[in-house]
Amino acid sequence: MIETITTSQEAIALEEKFGAHNYHPLPVVLNKGEGVFLWDVEGKRYFDFLSAYSAVNQGHCHPRIINALIEQAKELTLTSRAFYNDKLGIAEKYVCELFGYDKALFMNSGAEANETAIKLARKWGYTKKGIPANEAVIVAVKKNFHGRTTTIISASTDPSSQKGFGPFMPGFEIVDYDNVSVLEKVLANPNVCALWIEPIQGEAGVYVPQDGYLKSAEKLCRQHNVLLMMDEIQTGIARTGKMLASDHENVKPDLLILGKALSGGVLPISLVLANNEIMLVIKPGEHGSTFGGNPLAAAVVMAAMQVIKDEKLEENSERLGKVFRDRMTAFIKKTKMVKLVRGKGLLNAIVINDSPESETAWNICVRFAEYGLLAKPTHGNIIRLAPPLVITEEQIHECCDIIEKSILEFEK
Ligand code: PLP
Numbered sequence: 001m002i003e004t005i006t007t008s009q010e011a012i013a014l015e016e017k018f019g020a021h022n023y024h025p026l027p028v029v030l031n032k033g034e035g036v037f038l039w040d041v042e043g044k045r046y047f048d049f050l051s052a053y054s055a056v057n058q059g060h061c062h063p064r065i066i067n068a069l070i071e072q073a074k075e076l077t078l079t080s081r082a083f084y085n086d087k088l089g090i091a092e093k094y095v096c097e098l099f100g101y102d103k104a105l106f107m108n109s110g111a112e113a114n115e116t117a118i119k120l121a122r123k124w125g126y127t128k129k130g131i132p133a134n135e136a137v138i139v140a141v142k143k144n145f146h147g148r149t150t151t152i153i154s155a156s157t158d159p160s161s162q163k164g165f166g167p168f169m170p171g172f173e174i175v176d177y178d179n180v181s182v183l184e185k186v187l188a189n190p191n192v193c194a195l196w197i198e199p200i201q202g203e204a205g206v207y208v209p210q211d212g213y214l215k216s217a218e219k220l221c222r223q224h225n226v227l228l229m230m231d232e233i234q235t236g237i238a239r240t241g242k243m244l245a246s247d248h249e250n251v252k253p254d255l256l257i258l259g260k261a262l263s264g265g266v267l268p269i270s271l272v273l274a275n276n277e278i279m280l281v282i283k284p285g286e287h288g289s290t291f292g293g294n295p296l297a298a299a300v301v302m303a304a305m306q307v308i309k310d311e312k313l314e315e316n317s318e319r320l321g322k323v324f325r326d327r328m329t330a331f332i333k334k335t336k337m338v339k340l341v342r343g344k345g346l347l348n349a350i351v352i353n354d355s356p357e358s359e360t361a362w363n364i365c366v367r368f369a370e371y372g373l374l375a376k377p378t379h380g381n382i383i384r385l386a387p388p389l390v391i392t393e394e395q396i397h398e399c400c401d402i403i404e405k406s407i408l409e410f411e412k
Contacts, residue, residue, distance in 0.1 A: 005029070008041055026376060028369055033060025036391045038374060047399050049368075049375040051388050054202070054234045054347065056265035057317075058307045059390035065264040068303035069296065078294045091298035098305060099244075099256060101273040103280075106293035106301075110233040110259035111147025113270035116287065117196075117229050117255045118151060120274065122171075123281040125193025129225055136193045138229070139186050141177040145203030146196070146231050155196070177201060178209035180216045187224040194227040194255070195220075199245035202234035205382035206349035208342055214249040227254040227278065233270070234347070237261035238308050238389055241318030241345030248344065254278060264304035269297045313389040317345035320396050324348060324385070327400040337407045348385045349378075350403075356380030360410065367406040373399055 005011045008029040028046070032039040036059060038048045051057060058065060072087070079085045092104045107113045118138060125136040140146075140155040153161045154168035162168070173189075175182045177197070187195065199214055201207040221228040230253035235245035239261065242248055246256075255278065259270035272279075291297070308314070321344065328341040328350060337360075339351040354360040361377035368375055377383050387399065 005031075005041055011041065026365060026369060026374070028374060035059040035062075036388045036395060045372060046369065047373045047387065047391075047395065047402070049373055049385050049387050049399065051386050052265050053260065054237075054239050054386055055260035055263070057237050057239055057261035057313060057389045058264035058304055058311075059388040060265065062264050062304075062307055062390075064307055065266050065300060065303045068299045069266055072296050072299035075295075077296045078291065080290050081288060081293055085295040085298070087295040087298035088293045091293075091301050094302050094305065095271060095273065099273050100252070101256065102275040103273070105272045105274075105279065105287075106297060107270045107272070107289050108268045108291050108297075109147070110231075110257075110270050111149045111152055112289065112292070113233070113257045113259055113272050114146040114152055114196075114231060115149055116272045117194075117231075117257050119287060120255060120272065120278055120282060121194035121196075121227050121229055124227060124278050125191075127281050128277065129190075129193060131191050131193060135191050137171055137173050137189060137191045138194045138196050139173050139175060139183075139192055139226075140196045141175055141201075143177060143201055143204035143207065144196070144198065144231075145201070146198075146233075177207065178213050180213060180220070183217055183220050187220050187226050192224070192226050194229040196229045196231065198231045198235060199248075199251075200235050200240060200344060200347060202347065202384070203378060205351070205379050206343050206347055206384055208344055212249070214246060214251045218249075218251045218253075221254070229253065229255040229257065231257045233257060233259040237305075238314040238317050239345055239347050239386070240343075241321055242314055243308070245344065261308075262304060263297070263300050264307065266300050266304070267297055269301055271301075308389075311390065316391075317389045320391060320393060321345040321348065323393055323396050324400065327397070328403075331400070331404050331407075335407060335411055337411050343385075346386055346389055346391070349382050350385065352377075352381040352383065354381050356382075364406055364410060367409060368402060371402045371406055373402045373406075 011029040029041045030038045031041050038046045095104045122136045125131040142157045146152045151169045155172040156162050232244050236258050256273040263269040332338040339353045341350045352361045361381045361383050
């Protein structure tokens with residue numbers, strides 16, 4: 001018989017006993033979500049200020065996305081790509097037209113999409129750029145976050161991602177983020193096939209590069225015949241006030257990597273988009289995934305993207321992001337607890353004025369939860385604040401009240 005959980009303690013105890021370690025969760029047990037709200041098993045309501053790391057941009061359990069899921073689930077969920085299905089082609093056309101690329105390759109998790117992009121970049125490097133076999137180099141940047149597979153963590157500079165998991169995959173060169181002069185040097189190496197960056201480093205603590213960095217990176221990539229491989233898994237799908245964060249600088253990546261909010265948080269769906277001269281380097285049988293491109297995912301992606309457009313969530317994110325930062329900028333002048341606020345659209349972070357090793361940010365997040373708002377620290381003293389994009393202006397103000405009140409209590 002399947003047990004039912006009625007208290008938070010029961011759920012936490014079960015996970016402690018039977019679940020492996022991966023994340024370090026706040027002690028809140030959730031069982032319902034709707035729009036910007038989450039509820040715990042005791043019935044307490046919270047504003048969600050994490051949005052499942054920006055996977056739930058459209059809000060929890062959006063009725064149109066859930067309906068697409070249910071209707072498709074009643075017909076057909078998975079065929080594998082050993083056969084065609086009647087939904088995938090429609091979804092591929094939809095996303096290619098939406099983002100302006102020739103071809104789409106559906107995968108499942110964000111890490112898998114990044115892995116796929118790495119394979120495409122390397123194969124392109126050998127077959128189109130003429131890089132000698134097995135010598136392709138991908139340039140990555142410090143403090144990146146692209147997922148947790150062994151290849152991806154080989155390019156990580158975060159000890160908690162890497163320590164104890166070696167040996168690592170060769171073929172990555174790591175340079176400073178937000179530094180154009182370093183790119184001028186490193187991209188000149190003829191063995192470099194791709195530059196692999198996030199337009200804003202989300203996991204690192206919402207690091208926004210200087211205006212012009214992305215455009216310069218794009219220009220240098222073109223100049224040196226290097227692919228610009230952009231991981232928009234966290235920043236994409238309207239999170240930063242435009243459909244893609246790259247759009248802020250009119251940058252068009254050669255390989256666009258998407259995940260998370262592609263499904264509105266309903267299924268793991270990820271995607272790599274590229275034009276033919278890149279995508280066609282992988283031949284039939286050379287790449288695949290049992291679940292990638294399943295008809296359920298195809299139906300969900302189209303509904304989730306249509307919600308972004310119909311509900312004008314790009315505009316909401318842009319407008320309310322400004323409201324949020326204005327409030328926080330005014331607030332930090334009144335407190336010594338917060339060093340700075342930064343972000344774009346509704347992807348923001350506040351940096352707590354304490355060492356990254358301190359527990360202060362964690363304790364502040366616990367206090368937020370007591371007052372009905374869920375957020376989590378990243379890298380110790382940084383708190384990312386990223387609500388679903390369906391939030392209203394009134395709710396943003398209500399949440400700023402909670403954030404300010406909680407932080408001020410730590411000043412005493
Ligand atoms: N890339 C970026 C920029 C991310 O933020 C994340 C997850 O947080 C990933 C990749 C990995 O995605 P997933 O957890 O779906 O593998």
